[in-house]
Amino acid sequence: MRIILASPEAKVWSARKHIPLGLGYLAAVLREGGHDVMLYDAAIEDVTVEYYIDLAEEQGKPYNLIGVTATTPLIQDAWEMAEVCKRRGLITVLGGPHLTIMPEESFQVPHDAYVDYAFKGEAEYSFLELVNTLEAGKEPGVIPGIHFKRGNEFIVSPESPMIPDLDSLPFPAHDLFKIDRYTNLQPLTDGLDTQARSFTILTSRGCPYKCTFCSKPVTGDTWRARSVESVVQEWKWLVNGLGATEIGVTDDIWNLKLPRAKELCRRLVEEGLNHVPWVTVHGMKVNHSDLELFQLMKAAGCLRVGFGVENGDEQMLRNVIRKGQTVDMVREAFKNAKAAGLQTMGFFIFGMPGDNEETMEKTIQLALDLDPKLANFLLAAPFPGTAMYDMIKDGGEIFADNWGDYAIHEQKARFKMNENYDSDLVLKKWREAYRRFYLYRPERVMEKMLMKENWTNLPNTFAQVKRFFIGNKDQHAVAEDAIGGSTKKAVLA
Numbered sequence: 467m468r469i470i471l472a473s474p475e476a477k478v479w480s481a482r483k484h485i486p487l488g489l490g491y492l493a494a495v496l497r498e499g500g501h502d503v504m505l506y507d508a509a510i511e512d513v514t515v516e517y518y519i520d521l522a523e524e525q526g527k528p529y530n531l532i533g534v535t536a537t538t539p540l541i542q543d544a545w546e547m548a549e550v551c552k553r554r555g556l557i558t559v560l561g562g563p564h565l566t567i568m569p570e571e572s573f574q575v576p577h578d579a580y581v582d583y584a585f586k587g588e589a590e591y592s593f594l595e596l597v598n599t600l601e602a603g604k605e606p607g608v609i610p611g612i613h614f615k616r617g618n619e620f621i622v623s624p625e626s627p628m629i630p631d632l633d634s635l636p637f638p639a640h641d642l643f644k645i646d647r648y649t650n651l652q653p654l655t656d657g658l659d660t661q662a663r664s665f666t667i668l669t670s671r672g673c674p675y676k677c678t679f680c681s682k683p684v685t686g687d688t689w690r691a692r693s694v695e696s697v698v699q700e701w702k703w704l705v706n707g708l709g710a711t712e713i714g715v716t717d718d719i720w721n722l723k724l725p726r727a728k729e730l731c732r733r734l735v736e737e738g739l740n741h742v743p744w745v746t747v748h749g750m751k752v753n754h755s756d757l758e759l760f761q762l763m764k765a766a767g768c769l770r771v772g773f774g775v776e777n778g779d780e781q782m783l784r785n786v787i788r789k790g791q792t793v794d795m796v797r798e799a800f801k802n803a804k805a806a807g808l809q810t811m812g813f814f815i816f817g818m819p820g821d822n823e824e825t826m827e828k829t830i831q832l833a834l835d836l837d838p839k840l841a842n843f844l845l846a847a848p849f850p851g852t853a854m855y856d857m858i859k860d861g862g863e864i865f866a867d868n869w870g871d872y873a874i875h876e877q878k879a880r881f882k883m884n885e886n887y888d889s890d891l892v893l894k895k896w897r898e899a900y901r902r903f904y905l906y907r908p909e910r911v912m913e914k915m916l917m918k919e920n921w922t923n924l925p926n927t928f929a930q931v932k933r934f935f936i937g938n939k940d941q942h943a944v945a946e947d948a949i950g951g952s953t954k955k956a957v958l959a
C-alpha cells in the first residue's frame with residue numbers, strides 16, 4: 467500500500483521543530499512489511515499534504531491511506547487533515563497520545579464522516595495488521611487497540627499490551643525525515659539552527675512514577691528498556707550513517723536504572739560516539755542519579771541535562787504533584803551535574819491545585835538558588851487522562867473549552883479550584899518568575915546579549931522577548947516552549 471504518515475501543523479508559535487519519532491517507528495514497521503511510506507510533517511513543509519497527493523496521482527501512483535498523529539492540542543488540526551484527505555479518497559487513520567486517551571471522540575459527529583479508524587496506544591504491530599488486512603481487501607476483525615464504525619455500530623477491540631520487547635522493533639525510519647529542515651533541539655540555548663541535523667532517540671518507554679500532571683495512559687506504568695547494544699547500534703547509525711550533529715534522548719525516564727544508564731555512557735565512549743553532543747530533551751529524574759553518572763554522561767558527549775523540579779515546597783511535591791522526590795534530592799542532582807561540567811535546565815510548574823503565594827515564592831527562590839543555565843516556568847494545564855484533571859473536575863472548574871487551549875502558547879488560566887486558589891495570583895507569580903530569573907539579574911542579561919544568535923536572528927529574538935515579558939494582548943500572559951526542551955513540561959519530568 468502507498469501510505470502517508472503525517473503530523474499536522476501546530477497552529478502555535480514554536481521555534482523548535484523536532485522529528486515526530488512515533489511516526490518514524492510506524493514507518494519502519496510498515497516499510498519492513500513491504501509498504502511504501504512517506505513522512506509528512508506540516509511543521510517543516512512548505513506545501514500542504516494535498517500537494518503530495520496531487521503529485522502521486524500525476525505520477526500514476528496514488529496514495530491509499532493516511533495515518534495522522536495527534537497530541538491533545540493538535541487534534542483539531544489532525545481532524546482537518548483527515549477531512550481533506552478523506553475528500554481526496556484516502557483511507558484515514560488517527561493515532562497518538564490524544565487518541566490513546568479519548569479515541570471515542572473522533573467517531574462522534576462530525577468527525578465520524580472523515581475518520582475511518584483510530585488506534586489507542588502503541589500501534590506498530592496493530593497498524594501494520596490493519597494495513598495488511600485492507601490491502602488484502604478484507605474487513606478488519608479484532609485488531610488490538612482499533613476503533614471504527616460500521617453503520618451505526620461502534621467497534622472497539624481490546625487494547626494491546628504495551629510492546630514488551632522493544633529490541634524486537636526495527637529502528638525508527640530516521641532516513642525518511644527531511645532532517646535538515648528541523649531545528650536544533652533547544653534553540654533558545656543554542657540558537658535557532660535550522661541546518662542542525664538533530665535526531666532524537668528513545669532508549670526506553672514507560673515510567674513507574676505517577677506525577678499528577680502527567681498523561682499516564684500514554685506513558686504507561688511499566689518501564690521497558692531497550693538493550694544497551696541496540697541503543698548503541700542506533701546511535702552509531704545516526705552519527706556515522708546519517709551525519710547527526712546533535713542527539714536528544716527523549717525517554718520519559720532514561721536513567722531509571724542507574725547501572726544501565728552508566729553502561730550506555732561507557733559504550734558510547736568505547737564506540738567513539740562521544741564527539742556528537744547530546745542532551746536529555748525533557749529531563750531526568752533527580753533521584754536516580756549520582757555524581758558518577760553525570761561524569762560518565764559528560765565523557766560520553768552529553769552537553770546539557772534537564773530536571774523536573776516542579777515546585778519548591780515539599781508538601782506540594784509530596785501530596786499534590788506526587789513527584790516521588792524531595793527538594794534536597796533536587797539540590798543534590800544539580801550540584802552533581804554542575805560538578806561534572808554539564809549545563810543544567812530546570813522545569814518548574816506554577817498553579818497546580820494548592821499552589822499559593824508562599825509555595826510559588828518557594829518555587830521562584832529554588833530556581834534562583836539552583837541557578838540552572840535555563841529555567842523553564844510553565845503554567846499547569848489539566849490535560850485529560852491526568853490525575854490533575856480528575857482533581858479539578860471534582861473540586862473546581864476547567865475553563866479550557868477547546869483542545870487548542872492546551873497548547874503551550876496559550877499560557878492562560880485554564881481552571882479554578884476553590885476560594886483558596888487564585889488564578890490571577892498564579893499568572894502574576896509565573897510572570898514574576900521569568901522576570902526575576904532572566905531580567906533582574908545582570909549576569910543573565912549579559913549572557914543573552916553575548917549570544918551571537920540573538921543578534922543574527924533578530925526577528926526571533928524580538929518574538930521571544932515579546933512572548934516572555936510583554937505578552938499578547940489577547941492573552942493573560944505568555945510563556946515559551948523553546949526553552950530547553952520542556953514544551954511538555956507541564957506534563958513531563
Ligand code: B12
Nearest residue numbers: 486488533534535537538561562588589681874953954957
Ligand atoms: C518527544 C516529546 C515531545 C516533543 C515532540 C517531538 C515530536 N515532534 O513528536 C516536543 C518536545 C516538541 C513535545 C511537545 C509537546 N508535547 Co510532548 N512528548 C514527547 C514524549 C516525551 C515522547 C514522544 C515520543 O517520541 N514517544 C515515543 C513514540 C514511540 O510514541 P508516540 O509518538 O506516542 O507514538 C506511538 C503511539 O502513540 C502510536 N501513534 C502515534 N501516532 C500515530 C499515528 C497513527 C496513524 C497510528 C495508527 C498510531 C500512532 O503509535 C506510535 C508507536 O507506538 C511524550 C511522552 C511519551 N511517553 O510519549 C510527550 C507527550 C506526547 N507530550 C505531551 C504534551 C502535552 C506535549 C505538548 C502538547 C506540550 C504543550 N503544552 O504544548 C507539546 C505538543 C507539541 C506537538 N506538536 O504536538 C504529552 C501528551 C498529552 C496529550 N494529551 O496529548 C506527553 C504524552 C507527555 C506526558 N507524559 O504527559 N513533546
Ligand code: SF4
Nearest residue numbers: 673675677680958959
Ligand atoms: S512526569 Fe516524568 S517522572 Fe512523572 S510520571 Fe510522567 S514521565 Fe514519569
